[in-house]
Amino acid sequence: MYHEWFRHLQDENAQEAFKKKITSSKEVLERLDNILTEEEKNLDKNETTTKAFEDPNWAYKQAFYNGFRASNAFIKKLIRLDQQKETK
16 A cells, blocks of 8 residues: 555554555545546547637646646556555
């Protein structure tokens, strides 16, 4: 599990208890992952039409979309518990 989840806790027992809470929330985290994936698909659909290029603020929108993608990627990295290695 990534250290970001429990680095705010100094006590090892508190860290273990928090890890258990996260693990017990796996179903919720998987649903969040699905929602984020759906949002990204919607973004892809809107971004790949030629109409997107007609807006004079296209570059700003592209920067926003890139930030959204980066944020999505970070959140997905954190919530995909099966893809994480155990850290101590």
